[in-house]
Amino acid sequence: MSAPVLELFKLSKAYPTPKGPAVIVKEFNLNLAPGEFVTLIGHSGCGKSTVLSMVAGLTDATDGAMILSGRETNVAGPDRGVVFQSPCLLPWMTAFENVMLGVDQVYFTAPKAERRELAEYYLSVVGLGNAMHKYPGELSQGMRQRVGIARAFALQPKMLLLDEPFGMLDALTKMELQEVLLELWRRNKLTTLMVTHDVDEAIFLSDRVVMMTDGPEAEVGDILTIPFERPRNRAAVLADPRYQEIRNHLLTFLNERSHIRPSRITPPTMESVTVPERSPVPGGAVSTH
Numbered sequence: 001m002s003a004p005v006l007e008l009f010k011l012s013k014a015y016p017t018p019k020g021p022a023v024i025v026k027e028f029n030l031n032l033a034p035g036e037f038v039t040l041i042g043h044s045g046c047g048k049s050t051v052l053s054m055v056a057g058l059t060d061a062t063d064g065a066m067i068l069s070g071r072e073t074n075v076a077g078p079d080r081g082v083v084f085q086s087p088c089l090l091p092w093m094t095a096f097e098n099v100m101l102g103v104d105q106v107y108f109t110a111p112k113a114e115r116r117e118l119a120e121y122y123l124s125v126v127g128l129g130n131a132m133h134k135y136p137g138e139l140s141q142g143m144r145q146r147v148g149i150a151r152a153f154a155l156q157p158k159m160l161l162l163d164e165p166f167g168m169l170d171a172l173t174k175m176e177l178q179e180v181l182l183e184l185w186r187r188n189k190l191t192t193l194m195v196t197h198d199v200d201e202a203i204f205l206s207d208r209v210v211m212m213t214d215g216p217e218a219e220v221g222d223i224l225t226i227p228f229e230r231p232r233n234r235a236a237v238l239a240d241p242r243y244q245e246i247r248n249h250l251l252t253f254l255n256e257r258s259h260i261r262p263s264r265i266t267p268p269t270m271e272s273v274t275v276p277e278r279s280p281v282p283g284g285a286v287s288t289h
C-alpha cells in the first residue's frame with residue numbers, strides 16, 4: 001500500500017481562556033491515502049473547521065504532528081488548495097483574474113501563456129467557459145463557488161481542503177457542484193479532506209466518512225468506508241440497499257454515540273491511529289446541525 005499523503009498524529013488545539021486552556025480538539029488521529037476523498041462530519045461546534053484549518057496551516061496546532069507527503073509541516077502552502085463556504089473573490093477582478101492571482105504567485109517561473117491556459121482550463125471545466133471575464137458581482141453564488149473551486153484546482157496542489165463548500169447553495173446547485181467536484185477530483189486524483197454537515201453529501205462524495213465526537217476535546221469517534229463504486233451515479237447510489245444502512249450508521253453515531261470517546265475506552269496508543277471500522281447499524285435523523 002502506498003504511503004499516506006497526510007498523517008495527523010495526536011493533533012490537538014487549545015485556546016487560552018481566563019479559566020485556563022479550552023481544549024477544542026484532542027489527539028486527532030487520521031491518515032489519508034493518495035487520491036482518497038475523506039469527509040469529516042460532527043455536530044456544530046465540535047471542531048471540524050479547526051481540524052481543517054490546522055491541516056491548511058492556517059491555525060497552529062497546540063500539540064501533535066502533521067505530516068504531508070512524508071514531511072512534517074505546520075505552515076500554509078500552495079501544496080494545499082482550500083475552498084471555504086464563501087469563495088472570497090476580489091470584487092474588482094474578473095473570475096479569470098481572481099484565478100490568475102494564485103496561479104501567477106505559484107507558477108511565476110512559467111510562461112504567461114501557460115499560466116493563462118491553466119486558469120482558462122479550470123474555469124472551463126467548472127462550467128465558466130463563457131463567464132470567466134465577468135466580475136464576481138455579475139455572478140450567482142453558485143458561479144462564484146465554481147470560481148473558488150477552479151482557483152483551488154488551478155494551483156495543482158497535493159491536497160484539496162474543503163470547508164462546507166456548498167453550505168450556502170440551494171439543493172439543485174449543490175448537487176450540480178458536487179458532480180463538478182467529483183469529476184475534477186477523478187481527473188486530478190487529488191487527496192481530499194472535506195468538512196460537511198450534510199450526511200447525504202458525505203456518503204455520495206466520500207471514500208471514507210470520519211465522525212468526530214462532540215467537543216470539547218473532540219477526537220475521531222468512528223470511521224465508515226463507503227463501498228459504492230466509482231464513478232458514482234447519484235440515482236444508483238440512492239437506490240442501493242446499502243445506502244440507508246450507511247446513512248443510519250452515520251445518524252446513529254451523531255444522535256446516540258457522538259458523546260462517547262474511544263480514547264477513554266481504549267488507552268491512546270499508536271494503534272489507535274487507525275480507528276476500527278464498524279459495520280453499518282440502524283438508526284436515523286437528517287443532518288449534523
Ligand SMILES: Nc1ncnc2c1ncn2[C@@H]1O[C@H](COP(=O)(O)OP(=O)(O)OP(=O)(O)O)[C@@H](O)[C@H]1O
Nearest residue numbers: 015024042043044045046047048049050051197215
Ligand atoms: N479563535 C478562537 N478562540 C476561541 N475559541 C475558538 C476559536 N475558534 C474556534 N473556537 C471554538 O472552537 C470550537 C470549534 O469550532 P469549529 O469552528 O472548529 O467547529 P465546527 O465543528 O467546524 O463548527 P460548525 O459545524 O458550526 O462550523 C467552537 O466552540 C468555537 O467556539
